Amino acid sequence: MPRILVSNIDNESMMADERALTPDFCRASAITARRMAWFAEAGDIVVLPRDLSPQMKVYIARTMGYEPGSVTYLTPDWGNGHPRPIRAHELLHTGLAERMVRMIGDPGNWSVYPYCYERSTQQFAERLGLDGERDVRPFVKQGGAELLNDKRVFRSVAAGRGVSIAEGVVCATQWQLEESIGALIDKTGAVIIKQDRHSGGFGNLIVSRAEATGALGAPEVLVAKDESQIRDQSRIAWARLAYTDRAPLIVEVYYPVSACVTAEFKVDAADNAVTFLNCGEVRQAPILSGLIMPSAVPPYQLASFVSGATELARLCCDLGYEGLVNIDGIVTADGNVIVNEFNGRIGGCSHIHHILEAVAGPRYGDTLVVVSHSRTVDISIDQAFGVLNERKLAFDRSQGRGIIVTGEDASGSGHLEYLSIAPSREDAMRLEAEFEGLLGFDMPSQTEAGIGHLAKILAHLPQIRRKEVEQALQDGQRHGIAHQP
Structure with missing residues (x-):
């Protein structure tokens, strides 16, 4: 059954403060929203705030193994305005639903797959007459996914479940x-x-x-x-x-930390099942700039985090949630594990997991390490692809090593996002450094500033904890992961 993929990132349930919807924020949001294209299959329709470049459409199709041109991309008609996140107004009051009805024909053959299944997405599906959406569980239909993106709700339910929180x-x-x-x-x-x-x-x-x-x-x-x-x-x-x-x-x-960790689960309330998908570490400079998967934190700390995250995923299942849930946490400098939030939606690791399963198999996390990063470049996307081909850096499944470009806005903001994949963490980091070196990058000054700030916090910590925090800072300088989201 073909699907309508709706990239409604930064909708009202994710970002309630509309003052933040500046032109710069909206441009950045539209770039992130394009990750939804990686979930498409032949015959699908993808709704994005801004269209992909022709080069990227072909690249995604070939990487994921379907014929270029077999996925349809659709964007709202913004008129003279700048692209905005796809929220309730964009889904329901811009003519998007009417255009979609003309495109899909028999609605009984379609389903909707949104970034976040909030209430306007349900209304959009109903306007299209999608029969499959009648089976959406009541919790989701009544805005349950929105609750799972609220930090107040998280603190209450996590504390009630006995999960360690800040x-x-x-x-x-x-x-x-x-x-x-x-x-x-x-x-x-x-x-x-x-x-x-x-x-x-x-x-x-x-x-x-x-x-x-x-x-x-x-x-x-x-x-x-x-x-x-x-x-x-x-x-x-x-x-x-x-x-x-x-x-x-x-x-x-605000805790000095040695690592920030994340885990993703698939929740199937109909079968009362929770499936672990992946885990990793978040890189920030000073905010989200990439992931490292799988996580390399010490085994007992990782087990403590995943067990707490599983409790929360199980709670989401008990409530009747269906779909992906992403759960974030930190390991503090003194070794404590704290869970920070949950998100009932597609997350920053979801497209990475989907890509790696497609190009390297479902057990990729046992044999490979994937490092994601994003930077600003001063070259065209054709030149970036040319670097990969000329230096033979493109991902090669037989070797389990190489680069996959996951997002770009080279003709606009210069944004480039990519995965560095290798059999070991050290090799993946070297591969990233090699690729970034060819593009003329150095260590981001923001990361250095963030590490410097954590060092200053040492002056206000009890003496007994300083040695532990200093070690955490050294780890952060090596891997760019000492932070708290």
């Missing part, structure tokens, strides 16, 4: 925010403030006792050396993050 609190007013920052900041020298519905670290701010220009896990650091500055910075944070002036904010202790 020390923190949900704040409904600016006064509560100020009180919570003051109560928590001296635990480690910093706190992180999060919007309830945002992704990728963009809805975060860090308040720190130490001077800093940046820190991993948030795009900005506010300094509060004394109580008066806590009052000032709480007002700034509330004004920036508390959309509609009432949306609750989450304040958590």
Whole structure:
């Protein structure tokens, strides 16, 4: 049965603060949304905020093993406006559904596969008359997936399930925010403030006792050396993050960490089944810049995280959720494992897992390591593909080694996203460095700034923990993964 793939990343359930929908953010969101193309099969229709380049369409088709041109791509008619994330208005009030009805013919032959199955997606499917959507489970149909992308909901259900979470609190007013920052900041020298519905670290701010220009896990650091500055910075944070002036904010202790981990599960409520798919480490500079899969954290720490993540996936199944769920956590510098959030949707690792299963087989994680990264380039996509071919760096299944380009906007922003695949972590990192060297890259200054900030936090930690944190910083400098999302 052919599918309609809807790349509704950054919809209302993922990002409730519409003030963030600046032209720059929307362009970046559209680039990320293009990952949905990797899930397409021959005969499918993919709905994207912005179309792919012709070169990328052919490249995806050949990599995934179907005939170029057999997938249809559709974008909303933006008129004179810039592309925006595909939200309720774009799905239901721009003529997109009417165009789709004319394209698909008999709706009984189609199903919908969204990035996130929120309520406007259900309404879109109903407008198309898709019979298969009548079987969507009540929890999802009533907005259940939206609950699974809310950080407030996460803290409540994770605590109730006995899963280890960061020390923190949900704040409904600016006064509560100020009180919570003051109560928590001296635990480690910093706190992180999060919007309830945002992704990728963009809805975060860090308040720190130490001077800093940046820190991993948030795009900005506010300094509060004394109580008066806590009052000032709480007002700034509330004004920036508390959309509609009432949306609750989450304040958590900001932990120096040795690794940030993520795991993905497939949840099948009809069969009461939860299937582990993959796990990895998140790279940030200072916010999400890639993944390393599988994770290389010590076995007991990884087992502790995966067991907690499985509890949450099982809870999602018990509620009646169907689909993918991605769960993120951290390993602190003193070895504690903390789960940070869950997301009932396609995640940053989902397309990587799908690609690797297609090109290397379902047990790829036992024999290969895949490292993803994204950078800005000053060359065309044809030149990037030319580098891969001329230097024989393109992925070769027989060798289990090579580069796969997963996203690009070379003619616009210069964005390039790619996977480096090899039999070992060290070899994959060397391969990435070789490819980036050919494109003229050096270590990102943001990563250096983030590591420097974590070092400054050391001054506010008890002496007994400093040796552990210093070791974590050394690990972060080697692998670019010392952070908290």
